[in-house]
Amino acid sequence: MRGNLSLKKKKNGKLTWKTALGLMAMATFSYCSGQVTAQNLHPTYTKIQNGIILPIHQANNGAQFLKLQFVSPDILHVMAKPDTNFALHNSIMTLSQPLKPVEFQISHQKGGRLLLLKSTQLQATVDLVTGQIRYLDKDGKTLLEETSKDARSLDPVAIGEPGYYSVVQQFNNLQNAPLYGLGGNQLGYTDMRGKDLEMIQYNSNVFNPLLVSTGHFGIFWNNTSITYYGHPEQFRFLESLQLFDKNGKAGGLTATYISDSSRPRESFSRRESSIGYQFAKDTAALPEAFVMNTKSKVIWEGQISSSEPKAVHDFILKFGGYIKVWLDNKQVADWWRQAWNPAEVPFQLEMEPDKKYNIKVVWSPDGAASFAAIRQKKAAHDTDRQIRFHSEAGKQIDYFVLTGQNIDSLISGYRLLTGRAPLMPKWAYGFWQSKEHYNSQQEILETAAEFRKRQIPIDNIVQDWYYWKKDDWGSQRFDADRYPDPAKMISELHQTYNLHFMISVWPKFYQGSRYFKTFWDHNWLYKQNVNENRQDWMGYVSTFYDAFNPEAGKAFWDIVRDNIYSKGVDAWWLDATEPDIVDNITNERRMELMTPTYSGAPQINFNAFALAQDKTFYTEQRKADPNKRVFILTRSATGGAQHYAASTWSGDIGATWQEMHRQIATGISFSMTGIPYWSMDIGGFAVESKYQHLTPALKAAWQELQTRWFQFGTFSPIFRSHGQAPAREMFHTASKGEPAYQSMRYYDQLRYRLMPYIYSLGAATYFKDYTLMRGLAMDFSYDPTATEISDAFMFGPALLIEPVTTAGATTKKVYLPKPEKGAGNWYCLYDGKSFKGGQSITAEAPYERMPVFVPAGTILPLGPVTQHTTPLSDSLDLYIYQGSDGHFTLYQDQGTTYDYEKGDFQKIAMHYEDQSGRLLIDSATGSYTGPGSGPKTFLIHLVSPQNPVGIDSKSPATKVVRYQGQALELQLR
Incomplete structure (x- = not known):
């Protein structure tokens, strides 16, 4: 029944x-x-x-x-x-x-x-x-x-x-x-x-x-x-295969240890059944006679074999330091990564039963705490x-x-479940300068002055960690010796330089710091790390607060509000929110250090620590300052982070070409998960020691890497330069007349020329659940070649971004997706040259330029170069690319308040009909009447194969029209 x-x-x-x-x-x-x-x-x-x-x-x-x-x-x-x-x-x-x-x-x-x-x-x-x-x-x-x-x-x-x-x-x-x-x-x-x-x-x-x-x-x-x-099959260490040393004897690889590469005769060897130095605890198994430092080296040699039927095997390499791997006499890895934050590299080998394959691994630790491990398993069958x-x-x-009909509609469903993505403050779409770290009030103000003196557009300067007294992490207070008047400093950034200020806040407390005892006595801290008396890299015992505890979260916010926010801070950098209490420990140890949590056993919500903290900061700031837009940058995120104005960056990556290349796929994957605001450390965070003393050759190599990364970063949702020394300001990377400087300044200015387009995309992200950084599968799902591409993306509907990620390259192979209907053209952004869709081309990529293409049917609004974000200009260039119908909605509002949630904005919808050559501009909608809402002069450039006009061209406009807010119908050809 x-x-x-x-x-x-x-x-x-x-x-x-x-x-x-x-x-x-x-x-x-x-x-x-x-x-x-x-x-x-x-x-x-x-x-x-x-x-x-x-x-x-x-x-x-x-x-x-x-x-x-x-x-x-x-x-x-x-x-x-x-x-x-x-x-x-x-x-x-x-x-x-x-x-x-x-x-x-x-x-x-x-x-x-x-x-x-x-x-x-x-x-x-x-x-x-x-x-x-x-x-x-x-x-x-x-x-x-x-x-x-x-x-x-x-x-x-x-x-x-x-x-x-x-x-x-x-x-x-x-x-x-x-x-x-x-x-x-x-x-x-x-x-x-x-x-x-x-x-x-x-x-x-x-x-x-x-x-x-x-x-x-x-x-x-x-x-x-x-x-x-x-x-379900898990990765296993190499002992899951048959191993043979370099002399062919079964049971292990030959491991040769060299403590000082300048004295290789002092090396010694032993047979090892695994390469398994994966976590900090595992390095205890290294030979006692081996001294791990920047001169040391380990070489594993021999052969591997599998008794299973013929199959592809997946391998995962985890390492810190320098490492090279050869499988079957082919090099499959050549990487560097900072020792304290190991990286992983996947590769594959097809193995026939009982056949021996040569393996060689050369690992050069980069300091006293480096890691090297290889795990493998049989790959899933192709038909799985x-x-x-x-x-x-x-x-x-x-x-x-x-x-849903497309990935955008699926993401819209996800945001229905987890929350809409609010519109970020307009300045957040501009350029940010950061580094690890500014050390004083004077240094910050001098940096701001230099940007303005050189007329390099910028909107935000960032204070990373260690602005507190050395032993007072968790106090959320500036060190008065280095920052004598932080409120005055921030006011000067606002008033004199039209800059905003973001600051790093960690959920971390030193034992003995100003608020430690209060949080300890209320059981708001994870206590195990303190009980074990473990010191961090600065030499102090520390732990994190329990972000899941609403009382702890409110108390933490109150400290931040009173000591930092009250001084005029504009945005929050919430760092180490994994939470990263100790680097590179096992999952089990991480949970032991998080015990107990307010929400129960740490296993339950382990992946949501950052979300809990984001929610606290978002809700508490909106209570304290209801009409000031919140901005949060966080190193971790999970479902719903977008609802709390959180942008995520890809963490402490290394400054290498390989890492730069991987950031394209990282950003695509992250953005296609429904959280629209993503960032990376432009230039890479951690730096090889060789770059601390730049010879002419090293300087040239450093400049090229920074230039190519800056070009790519121009088209990320959040445009932010950050990293360890060398200093990351473009005027420290290169001198004014050098190609690197010229290119970075060009792309910085281009970001501001594109601001009418970019801010309109930000509005579409809120109003229509849009995504700014778009894997090609989002817009060309019908094109199987496009859906497989992981080194290019669309930045909004108008720009196909093709980062150059190879040193010395001056061309790049580019696939131009085919249109859903018809042949369709793509146009070079810079000069307007046209190319048919559905083909691969070799695109020019000189040092100072990165390939960027525009699809037919695009309406692309550009404004003037400004030194910081401003209200929408009363004179805009509209580039219209012939070959397909298109539309775009231009958006503006006050820029820093939540009044847009109540309809206080202006939208101007535009439609291009390719067959008739007409441009239809709708009447303006919305209640916004503030700066930038008045009449507009549109300088219209119709781009076609017969009229190749680029954004760098000096060609006159096809048509100039004055828009008074009422509907217009224009015949362009």
Whole structure:
């Protein structure tokens, strides 16, 4: 018989979809045992608001009950659990918001074995025997299905909290459609098919469990514990293969240790069954006679073999220092990375059974704390189309399936669940100068003055860490000896230089610092690191506060507000928010150092520390200063970070060409996960010691790297230069007449010329859930060549960005995506030369320029070069690229307030009709009447193959028109 479930409304008359999850315990079920038939399957579900809950007849692996509930017509929330006590509070990532009614139908198929739920956009069939779910679009086309065998499992885990499970969910990607997202990995991956990720926040790796596909589906995995994506087989150290030393003897590789490379005769060798110095604790296994320093070296040589059938094997190299790897006599890695923040590099080798393959690894540690490890496993088969999530702790299997016409609509669904991305202050879209670190008030003011003197556009200067007294980390107070009057300093930046000021705030307290005892006594700190008396790199015992504790968060904000915000600070840099209490320790040790948390065992919300702190800063600043836009830069993020005005940067990467190249894929993947504001340290953060004393050759190499990286960074959502010495200001990198200086200044000015376009994209991000940095799959999903590209991206709809990431290169092979209809043209941004779409070309890339192309149909607004962001100019150039229809909406508002949320903005929509050659400019909408809202002069440049006009051309405008705010219709040809 059918169970009954009535949902009672809360006192305010609203039922939230979070609340509905917790009411399922009221349901009771009964069904006939014995043979499964249509007759005894029909009664087994109970209808609830927007969905159902039902038992599974042949449930295994702990998933006895399912709950399916529409959040919207194109989003279905799915949960599985051993009982009906579905968690009331299901995630810190999702917003608690009213559950709006969704019309849906329930019917039976295949003689009653399948139960069909159908909204206007999304369908799901549930096999009432096995519980397998298949997802279909509104027309009945299959999008995705759970695997038929072992689709899900829940295994109880002992984490000191009752009712938690290790949860696994598997899907079949039946279409074999490309998959994107999951955050900003540092492995160079964009298409996640067949890839493996350990999704745990740490320096340089940021994960958000949203997966989107060109197959019109997305999966938001609603879990904030450590999560593993990909094949269930785990990476293992090399002893999982057969190893042979350089003399062919089985059992291990030959490891040669050299403590001083200038005295190689003093080396010694031993046989080792692994290369496994992965974490700080592992280096204790190095030979006692080996002294690890900048002159030391280790060489592993020999052969590897596998007894398994022929297969591709995936390898992961983790290292700090200099390392080179050869497999099968081919070099597969040649990298440097700072010792204290190891990097990972993937590579592959196809191995035949029992065949020996040569291996050689040369590792040169870069200091006394370096790391080197290689792990491997057999790669998933090419036809393996499974999607698999495995989280260490959850009260239930919990995920959302989304559908939409394109990736933008999937991201829009994600933001419905986790919150919209607010419009950042306009100055945040300009150029930022940072370094590690400004050391005094005088240095900051002198730097600001130099930028203005040289007329280098800039909007924000950043104070990184260590502005406090050396032993007072956590005080959030300036060292008065170096910063005698920080309020006056910030006022001078504002008033004299039209600059904004961002400051680094760490969730870290030194033992004995000003507020340490108060936080300790209130149990607001993680105490284990202090109990172990572990010192940081500055020589002091420290720990972090518990960001999940609302009282601790409020107390921390109060300290920051009184000591920093009150002095006029404009934005927050929330650093080390993984949290990074100690570098390069195991996951288990990290959780030990986070015990206990306010939200329970550290496993539960391990990946959400940054989110908790972002929320506190966002909500508290809006309380303290309701109409001043919040801006947060954070090193970690997960689902929902965008809702709290958080931008994320890719962490402490190294200043190398390889790292620069990987940032393209990192930014694409992160942006396609729904958090639109991403940044990197332009130029790379950590620097090889050789660059501290620049010879002419090293200076030239440094300048080229910085120039190419700056060109790329111009087109990232947040345009920010940062890093260790050498000094990062462009006037310290190169002299005024040098090509590096000229190029960086050109691109800085170009960013400000593009500000009408960029700020309008920022508005579209808020109003239309848009994404600024766009993998090519977002706009050219129909072009299989484009969807595979990971070293180029669209910056908004108008600009195809092709960073140059090879030293000495003066050309780059560029693929110009084909249009959805017709031949279609692409145009060089600088000179207007045209090229047919759907082909690869060798693009010119001289030292001072990076290839940038514009698709036909683009309307691109440009303003004048300004020294900082200003209201929209009353004279704008409009470049219109012939060959397709196009549209663009120009946006402006006050720039720093939240009045836009109440309609105080101006929008001017423009439409180009290619066949007729007409440009239609709509009447201005919105209530904004402030600076920049008056009449406009549009200088219109019609670009075509017959009229190649670039933004650097001096050609006169095709047409000049005065726009008074009323609709115009212009004939351009």
